[in-house]
Amino acid sequence: VSKRLLIIDDEPDIRTVAAASLQLVGGFTVISAGSGEEGLMKARQEAPDAIILDLMMPVMSGRETLQALKRDPALSCIPVILLTAKVHGVQQDEWQHAGAAGVLFKPFDPMKLAEQVSVILGWEAQKEAGAR
């Protein structure tokens, strides 16, 4: 059964390319949301294995969405990877303190995104252990 990822980003083109990349290259099942509010709703409905969350979104920012995810007992254990532009690079202690599992930078390489997600979440190691 493939891992299920929820992408929360207000930019439709980034959602589409990220979803295609994760599905076609990584073999993941992908759910998309265009806002923090929609992302919280879909996280509750779909219980994904991990969430990729854009930091800079209108109305409900990525930081606010992350806080809401971590406050909800049903969602707080889902690992969250932050997605942010290089120019707004966040410090490691900042995202770790906020409870994120890691950070990915925009623009991402569609060919490498799935691998980067797997490395951050330790899924590559799980796959290798399972193959032995």
Place this chain on the structure above:
Amino acid sequence: MNGRAPSSLAAVLARVWDENRQVMRQRLEVLNRAATAARSGVLTPELRSEALAVAHKLAGSLGMFGLAEASQWAATIEAMLESDAFDSQPLSAAVEKLNSALPLEEC
């Protein structure tokens, strides 16, 4: 746009790029207007804010289509528009470079 991608992913990238070509043009136009206004000393806070948001979006998206140079110029423009020490000449030059690096003509 991205020659290294497998054919199915390359097809998605090409489709998304085509669908967003007009949006990219509109975003570039905002930056051109901002650069022109800055050169004339009439860049309003509203247009600067709009240009900043547009530059941020371009910086974050162009690279995934294989347009690394254009993405870098957009990031440079974003940093310039965010800076307190803002200068119109480097902004105009960077916007001109972005125009040159973006393949927006229809074939």
